[in-house]
Amino acid sequence: MVGIKSYGAYIPRYRMNHNTIFTAVGFLGTFPPAGENAVANHDEDALSMAVAAGIDCLGDMKREMVDCLYLATTSQPYMVRQNSALVATALDLPSNMRTADFIGSIKSGTTALLSAFDTVKGETSSNILVCASDCRLSKPGSPQESLYGDGAAALVVGSDDVIATFEGSYSVSYDFPDRWRASGEKFEHAWEDRFIRDSGYRQFIMEVISGLLKRYNLNIKDFAKIAYPAVYAREHGAIARRLGADPGQLQDTLISTVGETGSASPIMMLVAALEDAKPGDKILVASFGNGSDALFFQVTEKIKNITGRRAVKKHLNSKKELTSYEKYLAFRNLAPMDLGMRGEMNIRTPMSALFRERKVVLALCGSKCKKCGTPQYPYQRVCVNPDCGAIDQMEDYRFSDKKGTVFTYTGDNLAASIDPPSIYGFVDFDGGGRFWFDFADCDLDAVKVGMPVEMTFRRRYVDEASGVHGYSWKAMPIRA
Amino acid sequence: MAEGIKDKVAIIGMGCTKFGELWDKSADDLMVDAYQECVEDAGIEKKDINAAWFGVHFEEQSVGKGATSMALALKLPFIPVTRTENFCATATEAFRGACYGVASGAYDIALALGVEKLKDTGYGGLPGGPGLMGTKSALIMPKLTAPGAFAMMATRYFSVYGLTPEEGKKMLAKVSAKSHYNGARNPKAHLQREVTEEQILNAPIIAWPLGLFDCCGVSDGAAAAIVTRADMAKNFRPDPIYVKSLQIALSSGEELMYTKWDGAHVETGYRAGILAYKEAGIKNPREEVSMAEVHDCFSITEAVTMEDLQFSPRGKVKEDIEAGRFNLDGPQPIQPDGGLKCFGHPIGASGLRMLYEMYKQLQGKAQLPERQLKNPKLGLTHNMGGFPAMNIISVAIVGL
Numbered sequence: 001m002v003g004i005k006s007y008g009a010y011i012p013r014y015r016m017n018h019n020t021i022f023t024a025v026g027f028l029g030t031f032p033p034a035g036e037n038a039v040a041n042h043d044e045d046a047l048s049m050a051v052a053a054g055i056d057c058l059g060d061m062k063r064e065m066v067d068c069l070y071l072a073t074t075s076q077p078y079m080v081r082q083n084s085a086l087v088a089t090a091l092d093l094p095s096n097m098r099t100a101d102f103i104g105s106i107k108s109g110t111t112a113l114l115s116a117f118d119t120v121k122g123e124t125s126s127n128i129l130v131c132a133s134d135c136r137l138s139k140p141g142s143p144q145e146s147l148y149g150d151g152a153a154a155l156v157v158g159s160d161d162v163i164a165t166f167e168g169s170y171s172v173s174y175d176f177p178d179r180w181r182a183s184g185e186k187f188e189h190a191w192e193d194r195f196i197r198d199s200g201y202r203q204f205i206m207e208v209i210s211g212l213l214k215r216y217n218l219n220i221k222d223f224a225k226i227a228y229p230a231v232y233a234r235e236h237g238a239i240a241r242r243l244g245a246d247p248g249q250l251q252d253t254l255i256s257t258v259g260e261t262g263s264a265s266p267i268m269m270l271v272a273a274l275e276d277a278k279p280g281d282k283i284l285v286a287s288f289g290n291g292s293d294a295l296f297f298q299v300t301e302k303i304k305n306i307t308g309r310r311a312v313k314k315h316l317n318s319k320k321e322l323t324s325y326e327k328y329l330a331f332r333n334l335a336p337m338d339l340g341m342r343g344e345m346n347i348r349t350p351m352s353a354l355f356r357e358r359k360v361v362l363a364l365c366g367s368k369c370k371k372c373g374t375p376q377y378p379y380q381r382v383c384v385n386p387d388c389g390a391i392d393q394m395e396d397y398r399f400s401d402k403k404g405t406v407f408t409y410t411g412d413n414l415a416a417s418i419d420p421p422s423i424y425g426f427v428d429f430d431g432g433g434r435f436w437f438d439f440a441d442c443d444l445d446a447v448k449v450g451m452p453v454e455m456t457f458r459r460r461y462v463d464e465a466s467g468v469h470g471y472s473w474k475a476m477p478i479r480a
Numbered sequence: 481m482a483e484g485i486k487d488k489v490a491i492i493g494m495g496c497t498k499f500g501e502l503w504d505k506s507a508d509d510l511m512v513d514a515y516q517e518c519v520e521d522a523g524i525e526k527k528d529i530n531a532a533w534f535g536v537h538f539e540e541q542s543v544g545k546g547a548t549s550m551a552l553a554l555k556l557p558f559i560p561v562t563r564t565e566n567f568c569a570t571a572t573e574a575f576r577g578a579c580y581g582v583a584s585g586a587y588d589i590a591l592a593l594g595v596e597k598l599k600d601t602g603y604g605g606l607p608g609g610p611g612l613m614g615t616k617s618a619l620i621m622p623k624l625t626a627p628g629a630f631a632m633m634a635t636r637y638f639s640v641y642g643l644t645p646e647e648g649k650k651m652l653a654k655v656s657a658k659s660h661y662n663g664a665r666n667p668k669a670h671l672q673r674e675v676t677e678e679q680i681l682n683a684p685i686i687a688w689p690l691g692l693f694d695c696c697g698v699s700d701g702a703a704a705a706i707v708t709r710a711d712m713a714k715n716f717r718p719d720p721i722y723v724k725s726l727q728i729a730l731s732s733g734e735e736l737m738y739t740k741w742d743g744a745h746v747e748t749g750y751r752a753g754i755l756a757y758k759e760a761g762i763k764n765p766r767e768e769v770s771m772a773e774v775h776d777c778f779s780i781t782e783a784v785t786m787e788d789l790q791f792s793p794r795g796k797v798k799e800d801i802e803a804g805r806f807n808l809d810g811p812q813p814i815q816p817d818g819g820l821k822c823f824g825h826p827i828g829a830s831g832l833r834m835l836y837e838m839y840k841q842l843q844g845k846a847q848l849p850e851r852q853l854k855n856p857k858l859g860l861t862h863n864m865g866g867f868p869a870m871n872i873i874s875v876a877i878v879g880l
Contacts, residue, residue, distance in 0.1 A: 360620065377737065384734060408632040409632060410627075412624075415625045425632060
């Protein structure tokens with residue numbers, strides 16, 4: 001039976017309270033509702049968050065088993081250069097696989113998921129990682145700024161050992177011009193909210209859920225949880241009442257804790273529902289965006305086997321408030337900040353070298369000496385163990401899933417950084433291997449020699465002149 | 481078994497410019513200045529020079545690649561000129577090349593000159609950029625700067641030897657205060673002001689735990705030496721200075737990628753020291769080496785170097801620092817000229833600048849009597865290029 005085998009999610013550490021936004025741009029007439037948004041750090045984007053959710057979702061699953069990756073997003077850094085292939089490389093997935101980007105609408109998360117079920121049913125792939133991630137740029141002072149949050153979710157779709165069976169779906173599609181962003185544009189445009197709410201949001205969600213209930217001869221009360229995004233929080237409840245659902249059936253929309261996460265939103269809600277689900281529960285999920293996809297699932301006994309995921313809950317509780325709106329603008333490159341002459345040096349990524357070294361740079365793979373067993377990063381041909389020195393006796397060794405401890409560190413005020421001091425140090429990996437890395441998501445005062453760390457895939461730089469978004473791995477304190 | 485070059489080569493002339501932010505001097509000007517003092521000191525003419533070695537590190541900041549810039553600046557008459565580059569040991573490598581050229585019998589007289597024009601970058605600190613690290617490294621290395629890389633050694637030293645940051649910083653403050661004292665007595669130094677330990681401790685942090693005064697200056701400068709075969713040396717002057725050893729050691733990757741290194745010392749420094757002492761026939765460096773100019777790019781570097789070169793026992797340098805062992809009036813003065821701390825560090829010039837101080841001290845010709853050491857016999861210079869985890873160390877020993 002086709003269904004979901006595993007789940008994972010990612011919510012960035014920073015949260016920005018809507019009061020912070022109001023204090024900064026309230027003069028423009030923006031009055032955000034109470035709540036806070038998850039805000040990606042300066043070195044995060046849709047791809048780095050997709051990788052983080054993917055890692056959470058894959059858990060101990062052998063990476064070689066994944067034979068397809070679908071990425072859903074509306075904030076992909078690349079228009080040409082497949083974003084899902086980059087995510088697959090970072091996750092060290094095998095190359096004999098299918099990758100595809102699902103972009104252009106915030107319902108792309110559910111569309112990618114539906115496509116994954118079809119792909120498994122069609123027996124062209126057997127374990128599909130679906131990542132949905134959004135990190136959208138909003139115009140300062142726009143309603144979207146407080147509405148949108150950054151986040152990602154991931155699911156493995158397959159046909160064996162499923163924790164929830166995929167029972168059916170219903171889709172509607174409209175060229176609904178609520179929000180749009182043309183090619184080359186930085187920010188999206190929006191039509192009047194009342195139009196979006198009354199002619200789109202309410203209509204499509206009602207239509208798609210009613211359609212699903214009718215197609216499968218179901219009653220709304222059959223569902224343990226009903227999840228659909230809260231583009232308009234009050235209307236979200238009104239729709240439920242019209243559908244005859246009890247408030248207790250509604251899955252938390254995360255609207256006031258994470259924000260509306262675009263493509264990721266319905267998948268994150270599904271993950272949160274699965275975190276609390278019991279065998280036999282029926283779960284209904286619907287997306288919103290140029291129509292809607294509704295899907296329903298039935299949870300199996302195997303749900304009990306899923307442990308150790310941070311998913312939505314743990315990530316929600318692991319947070320730090322971003323109190324400076326100016327810093328947020330700097331992180332998003334929405335205000336030109338002075339990094340000094342040192343920060344103006346040209347970065348040029350040698351693409352041929354990047355491709356040659358993709359496992360080292362993007363997948364954090366090194367080598368392990370078959371003779372003496374020493375793991376080493378980056379990949380070496382000559383063993384670094386002075387008592388060994390074997391040549392070409394190496395096998396690939398992935399460090400991205402290894403934890404480690406801080407060997408030493410510093411907080412550097414000279415290095416050009418949008419968030420000084422630039423914190424970096426050496427990591428000694430559990431099981432062997434040492435290298436130096438930038439540190440992410442940490443405060444200098446909290447870093448100590450011997451502190452446990454894990455690895456996180458981050459955007460290293462954006463070179464606007466050459467259009468390159470560069471990525472590599474950083475170390476961070478163990479999250480949650 | 482190689483016998484080394486002890487007492488086979490002699491320095492018969494040296495020159496060193498004033499170091500500093502020399503806005504009105506180009507690399508060519510600095511080369512000419514150092515060269516002039518050097519050949520006058522040696523009492524030779526240009527036609528006597530058989531070959532030359534030229535050290536410059538950041539060629540993109542000043543002179544371009546290759547060695548033609550020196551040949552052109554000095555109008556060297558179609559003689560062999562070789563450029564050396566080995567990070568901060570660049571000048572010492574130029575000197576090593578010249579010494580080996582003479583020791584081999586290939587040449588009678590050779591010139592070594594190092595120069596660096598750093599103050600054309602537009603910002604403080606050393607020039608950065610991925611070009612320093614090679615293509616692959618640039619894609620995976622953290623956003624390192626020199627202060628940060630050495631700060632990590634301080635963090636590690638404090639941790640390994642159980643010093644609180646306050647205790648550690650206090651120890652390091654004494655290192656810098658001592659060098660500033662010396663630099664204040666040297667007319668060629670960039671920074672010629674004494675600084676108190678309180679000022680040092682209260683200075684802004686550059687890279688935790690290192691503050692402003694834990695870092696050396698960034699300067700322009702050049703220095704040069706004329707070397708000849710030892711048996712010819714007294715034809716030129718009565719007081720030539722003899723080369724006792726010239727050694728370098730480079731990281732194997734063990735420090736960066738293997739987990740044995742403690743991060744609280746520089747392995748190459750220890751290894752290069754052993755090689756140099758063997759070549760020079762030194763059994764007890766703490767007692768036999770009269771004075772040294774070591775690579776104090778940062779205060780922590782000087783501190784661990786005292787241990788690496790076996791001037792202080794491992795983990796015990798704090799006691800020696802507190803006892804004033806390395807002060808100008810101590811038993812083993814370190815950085816009598818003020819060090820990198822006060823001269824700054826024009827990369828391609830520093831090694832020869834250090835030798836200049838040893839040379840002058842050994843000849844009893846330190847510019848001011850108050851900084852002339854009493855009867856030094858052996859002087860050591862030490863350069864460290866790169867970062868504690870991946871570097872080159874050079875050790876040169878010269879004496880009477």
